Amino acid sequence: MTAAWLTAFLGRLSLREIPVQEEPAPGLAPAHLLTVRTDDWGRFAHEAKNWECRWVGAWGEDGGDALIVNACFEREGVYLVARTQVAPATPSLPSHTPYFIAANRPERHIRDMLGITFTDHPDTRRWTRHRAWKQSEHPLRRNFPVAGNPPAQTPPNDNYRFLFAHGSGVYEIPVGPVHAGIIEPGHFRFQAVGETVLNLEERLGYVHKGxxxxxxxxxxxxxxxxxxxxxxxxxxxxxxxxxxxxxxxxxxxxxxxxxxxxxxxxxxxxxxxxxxxxxxxxxxxxxxxxxxxxxxxxxxxxxxxxxxxxxxxxxxxxxxxxxxxxxxxxxxxxxxxxxxxxxxxxxxxxxxxxxxxxxxxxxxxxxxxxxxxxxxxxxxxxxxxxxxxxxxxxxxxxxxxxxxxxxxxxxxxxxxxxxxxxxxxxxxxxxxxxxxxxxxxxxxxxxxxxxxxxxxxxxxxxxxxxxxxxxxxxxxxxxxxxxxxxxxxxxxxxxxxxxxxxxxxxxxxxxxxxxxxxxxxxxxxxx
Incomplete structure (x- = not known):
C-alpha cells in the first residue's frame, strides 16, 4: 500500500514538471523505486527536502554502458530509491548536498570511487582516495583490477587542505591519525582559543579496505x-x-x-x-x-x-x-x-x-x-x-x-x-x-x-x-x-x-x- 504522502509527493513532482517513473522492484521492498532524469536529479532532492524526507544514503555502480546512481530517502517509515544514469565518458550530476548536508561525504566517496562529478557540490576535496591510486583511476569502474596498481610507496597524504581559522589567540591542535590507544586511525584537526573548541574537522578513510x-x-x-x-x-x-x-x-x-x-x-x-x-x-x-x-x-x-x-x-x-x-x-x-x-x-x-x-x-x-x-x-x-x-x-x-x-x-x-x-x-x-x-x-x-x-x-x-x-x-x-x-x-x-x-x-x-x-x-x- 502506498502512503498518502507518497501519492501526494509524486503528484507534486508532476506539477513541478519533474517526471519520474515508479518501477516494479520487489527485491527493494519496502522501498519504492523511482527513475529520475539526470537533469532533474538535484530538483528531485530539493522537492524531497521540502517534503521533509530524510536522506538515507547513496551509491553508484558501473553498468557498462552507463554509470548508475541511486539515492535513498525515508519518511514515516516509507523508503524511496531514486535512480538515474550518466554517461561514463562525461559523468556529471547535480549534487544533493545543497539540500541534504548528509550527502556531502557519500557523494565525495562516489566521486572518488566512480569518477562522477557532482556539479554544485560545495567541497571538491577527495574523501576516500588518500592518494592510494591516481587521480584518473576509480576503483569501482569495471576496468580497475581488484589488486589495484599500487606504487612502490604510496605518497603521503600531506596535501589535504583543512579549514583554517585565524585571529588573536587561535591555535590548531592536530590529533591522529594514529592514536595512543588501540582504536583505528582517524585524524581530527581542532581550532581553539584557550581550552574552547572553535571548530573541528575530521579526516577519515585511513582503513579503507576495498x-x-x-x-x-x-x-x-x-x-x-x-x-x-x-x-x-x-x-x-x-x-x-x-x-x-x-x-x-x-x-x-x-x-x-x-x-x-x-x-x-x-x-x-x-x-x-x-x-x-x-x-x-x-x-x-x-x-x-x-x-x-x-x-x-x-x-x-x-x-x-x-x-x-x-x-x-x-x-x-x-x-x-x-x-x-x-x-x-x-x-x-x-x-x-x-x-x-x-x-x-x-x-x-x-x-x-x-x-x-x-x-x-x-x-x-x-x-x-x-x-x-x-x-x-x-x-x-x-x-x-x-x-x-x-x-x-x-x-x-x-x-x-x-x-x-x-x-x-x-x-x-x-x-x-x-x-x-x-x-x-x-x-x-x-x-x-x-x-x-x-x-x-x-x-x-x-x-x-x-x-x-x-x-x-x-x-x-x-x-x-x-x-x-x-x-x-x-x-x-x-x-x-x-x-x-x-x-x-x-x-x-x-x-x-x-x-x-x-x-x-x-x-x-x-x-x-x-x-x-x-x-x-x-x-x-x-x-
Missing amino acids: IEKIAEGRDAAALARLAGRVSGDSTVAHAWAACLAMEKAAAIEVPPRALALRAVMSERERVANHLGDIGAICNDVAFSFAFYQYGRLRELWQRVSREAFGHRFMMDRVVPGGVAADLDEQAADAMRRQMASLRQEVGELRIILDDLPSLEDRLDTTGYLSPETARAFGALGYVGRASGAPFDVRKDAPYAPYTRFSIEVPVFKYGDVAARVKVRELEIMESFRLIEKLLEDLPPGPLRADWKPPAAGAEGLGFIEGFRGEILAYVRFGENGKVARYFPRDPSWLTWPTLEKLVRDNIVPDFPVCNKSVNGSYSGHDL
Whole structure:
C-alpha cells in the first residue's frame, strides 16, 4: 500500500514538471523505486527536502554502458530509491548536498570511487582516495583490477587542505591519525582559543579496505562473511542486512526459527556494545569504577554468547537463508538467568551514575547536539534519539520477527552526552525484554532455507536496526549467482559529521567523552 504522502509527493513532482517513473522492484521492498532524469536529479532532492524526507544514503555502480546512481530517502517509515544514469565518458550530476548536508561525504566517496562529478557540490576535496591510486583511476569502474596498481610507496597524504581559522589567540591542535590507544586511525584537526573548541574537522578513510570492490564475484555465502566484517562490533547486524538483501533478490523465505535467532543475536550484540560504551564514556571522565564494572558485565555477556552460539561476537552465524547455529534450552536458560542478574546490576549502576555530582558535571550539557542539527544530518540510533529523533527500523519499518512485537524507543531532547548514555541504558533494558519474549515463543523448525541463486540482474535492499542505528545493504547479482554489486551503509556515515558540530564551544579535554558518546565506527565508514 502506498502512503498518502507518497501519492501526494509524486503528484507534486508532476506539477513541478519533474517526471519520474515508479518501477516494479520487489527485491527493494519496502522501498519504492523511482527513475529520475539526470537533469532533474538535484530538483528531485530539493522537492524531497521540502517534503521533509530524510536522506538515507547513496551509491553508484558501473553498468557498462552507463554509470548508475541511486539515492535513498525515508519518511514515516516509507523508503524511496531514486535512480538515474550518466554517461561514463562525461559523468556529471547535480549534487544533493545543497539540500541534504548528509550527502556531502557519500557523494565525495562516489566521486572518488566512480569518477562522477557532482556539479554544485560545495567541497571538491577527495574523501576516500588518500592518494592510494591516481587521480584518473576509480576503483569501482569495471576496468580497475581488484589488486589495484599500487606504487612502490604510496605518497603521503600531506596535501589535504583543512579549514583554517585565524585571529588573536587561535591555535590548531592536530590529533591522529594514529592514536595512543588501540582504536583505528582517524585524524581530527581542532581550532581553539584557550581550552574552547572553535571548530573541528575530521579526516577519515585511513582503513579503507576495498569492501565494495572485493565483494564483486563472490557467492552469497562469501558475501555474508564479508558483510560481517564491515564493522566487527556490528557483525550480526551487517550480515543480517546483507543476507536480507540477498534473500529478497532471490525471493527466499527464511524459516521463523532462524528469524527469531537472528533477532536474539542482534539484541545481544546491542546490549554488549551499549555496556561497553557506557563504561568507556565514564572512563573518559576518570570514573574508572564504572569502566571496570560495565566492562566486567560486557565480558560475562559475551561469554554466554560464545557458549550459546559458538562465538563471542556471533560472527558468521547469520548466513544466507537463515542461521548457522541453533539455541538449545540449556543455553536459553543461561540467557534468562543472566538477564535477571544484569537487570539488577545495571539498575544499581544507574543509581550510582545518577547520584554522582562529579559525573553529572562532566556529562550534563556536554557535547550538545540540537534536534535541528541531528535532523539535518539524518542522525539516528542513540545519537539521534538523544536529540529527539525517534526513528527505529524495528518499529517504523519493521521486519520479521519484530513485526510481532511492540518496540519501546527511548527518546530525549536535551541532546548531550548524558542523554546519549541514558538512551543506551534504556535500550539495554528494552533488549532484555525483547530477548525474553523471543525465547518464550521460539518457533520450532529448520534453521535455514535452501539457497537458490537468483537470476542475473536481481537486486535486493535490506534495512536492519543495528546498535548504532539504521544499516542499509544493497546487493545486485550478476551471472551464475555471483555478486555484481554490494554496498553497505553503516550509521557512522551519518553520525561522524555530528561530532564536528556537537564538540564546538566545549573545552578541549571534553573531546574524548564527546567522541565516545558518538562512537562512530572507523571501519564501518572506511569501506
